[in-house]
Amino acid sequence: DTDQDGLSDGxxxxxxxxxxxxxxTDGDGLTDSEELERHKTDPNVADTDGDGLGDGEEVEEHGTNPLxxxxxxxxxLDLIEVKAGTDPNNPFEYPATRYNPDIGERPAITVPPDDEKVILGGTALFKVEARNGTLSYRWIKLGEGAIGANQxxxxxxxxxxxxxGFYVVLVSNKFGTIYSKTVRLDLITKPGKPRLDIVFIDGKRITIEVTGDSLHTYEIQHSxxxxxxxxxxxxxxxxxxxxKTRLELNLSPESMHGFFRLTE
Structure with missing residues (x-):
C-alpha cells in the first residue's frame, strides 16, 4: 500500500x-478506502451524485449524502440549497427565491395551494395557479421526493x-424555478357519538360529565x-x-331518581 490509503497497490x-x-485519486478530500468502504462513493469521481458538491465537501462540511x-x-439540489443559505438536510427549508418569484421571466405563482383535511379513504386535491410562459409542475412530498404528474x-x-404530511410544488419555465408555500395534508377525525356520564353522586349533589365534539354546545334534559x-x-x-365539560348539580330527592339525556 504505497500511498497508505488502506488499499493495496494491486x-x-x-x-x-x-x-x-x-x-x-479524485481529489475530493476523501481517501480511496474511505470512499469505497465507508461512504460507498466512486473514488474516481469527485462528485458521485452529480449535485455540484464534491463528495468530501458533502461529508465533511455539510453532512449531506454524497450518493x-x-x-x-x-x-x-444540495448545491442550490447551500448557495441559497438553506439547510440541505432539512426538508422544511427551501431556497429563498421562492419568496421573491417575480424575477425577470421566471414563473410567478398567482394562487398558491391550500392545506387539505379529508376523511380516511377520501380524496385530497392541491391546486396551484401560475403565469409567465410555458410552465411545468413538480409536486414534492417533503421527506419522500417527487409524486404525481406534471400538472x-x-x-x-x-x-x-x-x-x-407536507407538500410543495415546483413551478418551472426555461428561465427558472420557484417554490410554492408548504401545505399540509391531514385527516379529519370523525367524532364519536356525544356521551353523558354520571361520575359522582352524594346526597343531593350529582356530577355529570359530557363528552362530544370540541367547543360544541349541548343541553342536558331530565325526565x-x-x-x-x-x-x-x-x-x-x-x-x-x-x-369535555363537567357540571355539578344540587337536585331534589325526586330528581335524583329520574333520568338524564344529552341533546344538541
Missing amino acids: EEDNKYKTRALEPD LGDTDRDGS NVLRIDNVGHDDI RDLKEWRPLAYNPLKTNDRG
Whole structure:
C-alpha cells in the first residue's frame, strides 16, 4: 500500500482503477478506502451524485449524502440549497427565491395551494395557479421526493395515514424555478357519538360529565317517566377544546331518581 490509503497497490491497479501513488485519486478530500468502504462513493469521481458538491465537501462540511443529489428530498439540489443559505438536510427549508418569484421571466405563482383535511379513504386535491410562459409542475412530498404528474393539480385518492404530511410544488419555465408555500395534508377525525356520564353522586349533589365534539354546545334534559323531558336550569353547556365539560348539580330527592339525556 504505497500511498497508505488502506488499499493495496494491486487492488488499486487491477480492481478499482485508482492511483496507487495517491491516497485520494479524485481529489475530493476523501481517501480511496474511505470512499469505497465507508461512504460507498466512486473514488474516481469527485462528485458521485452529480449535485455540484464534491463528495468530501458533502461529508465533511455539510453532512449531506454524497450518493443523493437532493439529500432532504425537498426538490432542490444540495448545491442550490447551500448557495441559497438553506439547510440541505432539512426538508422544511427551501431556497429563498421562492419568496421573491417575480424575477425577470421566471414563473410567478398567482394562487398558491391550500392545506387539505379529508376523511380516511377520501380524496385530497392541491391546486396551484401560475403565469409567465410555458410552465411545468413538480409536486414534492417533503421527506419522500417527487409524486404525481406534471400538472397544476395534485390529486390523491383513497387517502391513508402514509399520505399525511407536507407538500410543495415546483413551478418551472426555461428561465427558472420557484417554490410554492408548504401545505399540509391531514385527516379529519370523525367524532364519536356525544356521551353523558354520571361520575359522582352524594346526597343531593350529582356530577355529570359530557363528552362530544370540541367547543360544541349541548343541553342536558331530565325526565321522571321517559316521556316528558325538561332542560336543566344550568343549560346550555359548552365543551372545551378536548370535547369535555363537567357540571355539578344540587337536585331534589325526586330528581335524583329520574333520568338524564344529552341533546344538541
